[in-house]
Amino acid sequence: MIPTLTDLRERARKRLDPRVYDFFEGGAGGETALHENEAAFRRLALLPRVLRGAATRDLSVTLCGDRLAMPVLVSPTAFHRLAHPEGEPATARATAAAGTVLVTGMAATVPVAEVTAAARAVQADAAVWFQLYLQPEPEVTLALVRRAERAGCTALVVTVDSPVFGRRERDARHGFDDLPAGLAAENMRGLPGATDDRPRDIAMSPGLSWDDLRRLRAQTRLPVLLKGILHPGDARIAVAEGVDGLLVSNHGGRQLDAAPASIEALPAVAEAVAGRIPVLLDGGVRRGSDAAVALALGASAVGVGRPVLWGLAADGEKGVRHVLELLRAEFDHVLALCGGGSPADLGPDLVVARGSVRGGEAR
Numbered sequence: 001m002i003p004t005l006t007d008l009r010e011r012a013r014k015r016l017d018p019r020v021y022d023f024f025e026g027g028a029g030g031e032t033a034l035h036e037n038e039a040a041f042r043r044l045a046l047l048p049r050v051l052r053g054a055a056t057r058d059l060s061v062t063l064c065g066d067r068l069a070m071p072v073l074v075s076p077t078a079f080h081r082l083a084h085p086e087g088e089p090a091t092a093r094a095t096a097a098a099g100t101v102l103v104t105g106m107a108a109t110v111p112v113a114e115v116t117a118a119a120r121a122v123q124a125d126a127a128v129w130f131q132l133y134l135q136p137e138p139e140v141t142l143a144l145v146r147r148a149e150r151a152g153c154t155a156l157v158v159t160v161d162s163p164v165f166g167r168r169e170r171d172a173r174h175g176f177d178d179l180p181a182g183l184a185a186e187n188m189r190g191l192p193g194a195t196d197d198r199p200r201d202i203a204m205s206p207g208l209s210w211d212d213l214r215r216l217r218a219q220t221r222l223p224v225l226l227k228g229i230l231h232p233g234d235a236r237i238a239v240a241e242g243v244d245g246l247l248v249s250n251h252g253g254r255q256l257d258a259a260p261a262s263i264e265a266l267p268a269v270a271e272a273v274a275g276r277i278p279v280l281l282d283g284g285v286r287r288g289s290d291a292a293v294a295l296a297l298g299a300s301a302v303g304v305g306r307p308v309l310w311g312l313a314a315d316g317e318k319g320v321r322h323v324l325e326l327l328r329a330e331f332d333h334v335l336a337l338c339g340g341g342s343p344a345d346l347g348p349d350l351v352v353a354r355g356s357v358r359g360g361e362a363r
């Protein structure tokens with residue numbers, strides 16, 4: 001039994017080529033945002049309530065029409081076959097078994113239709129969402145959206161924090177700038193810019209605007225969530241535009257190194273949204289208590305990126321199952337210790353800053 005996600009991280013490190021481990025683990029620039037994502041959770045404490053008569057607990061939440069058995073989902077990460085030969089289908093089977101959502105990446109090493117099929121083989125109504133970088137040519141974006149729709153994805157997650165690619169210094173040091181032979185971003189085949197033996201490269205597009213998002217929303221009936229929102233002003237615009245959900249994220253510290261920790265950006269975004277659409281968070285979630293803090297500060301669910309890659313590298317599908325089971329069990333335990341019966345019982349009055357002499361005030 002591997003007791004914590006940190007133990008799995010160590011096991012993954014031992015198994016992976018150091019260049020791949022560093023690609024997964026690394027952040028942009030001096031890795032301040034990467035470090036702060038985890039450190040900021042350590043600066044927060046939960047102030048538990050007692051004697052609340054919560055004899056039974058129900059961890060489930062519903063997001064954009066999909067029911068999740070727990071408020072933890074799998075954030076999109078690229079190139080799962082770098083971690084394990086079975087790649088994204090192994091992740092999809094484990095996530096479906098846990099009863100939660102997999103956000104499969106546009107940069108997956110297995111086509112989206114095979115990822116959804118793997119999830120559905122385990123659980124007929126398994127929910128898989130598709131993460132998308134809007135391409136500068138709308139027709140290319142549309143072709144990708146149609147692929148995701150045909151594959152049965154139930155939501156689109158548009159990553160908006162990557163107008164340019166983050167400067168990843170570990171990758172530069174290793175000269176890690178291409179996938180090994182035999183691995184490719186399979187969703188990018190057969191698109192303009194692709195050749196017979198090489199898929200189109202994923203373009204980052206600094207010229208994108210809300211107009212592009214409006215066009216996308218007019219072309220699909222799927223719910224559209226935005227991933228990578230940190231500024232409350234953007235959250236307000238997104239709500240006014242009719243976006244279906246937000247994911248507060250600094251991309252695991254891989255884009256703007258000067259960005260705040262995700263958990264530090266969450267309260268202002270949640271306040272701006274005021275419950276009108278679901279707000280999710282990813283970045284630095286390593287324990288059930290981190291999930292509980294995020295929910296208390298206004299998130300409807302949290303995502304995990306690297307922990308899933310550690311599980312996959314350590315032990316394939318079984319490793320990912322273990323990651324999700326650990327998070328479920330830890331979250332359930334923390335909820336019980338806080339006197340809660342469901343995620344809705346966690347509110348901002350339960351979170352205090354560590355080290356503040358006054359501690360929390362009763363609210």
Ligand SMILES: Cc1cc2nc3c(=O)[nH]c(=O)nc-3n(C[C@H](O)[C@H](O)[C@H](O)COP(=O)(O)O)c2cc1C
Binds near residue numbers: 037
């Ligand atoms: C190796 C790796 C690849 C990633 N690839 C993508 C991607 O293709 N698209 C995307 O929107 N986010 C991507 N992300 C960011 C994750 O979705 C997520 O925001 C981040 O990993 C959350 O932080 P955590 O790793 O601390 O849980 C990637 C992250 C990692 C570590």
Ligand SMILES: CC(C)CC(=O)C(=O)O
Binds near residue numbers: 078107251254
């Ligand atoms: C190579 C990219 C498509 C994925 C990635 O590393 C990221 O989004 O952080």
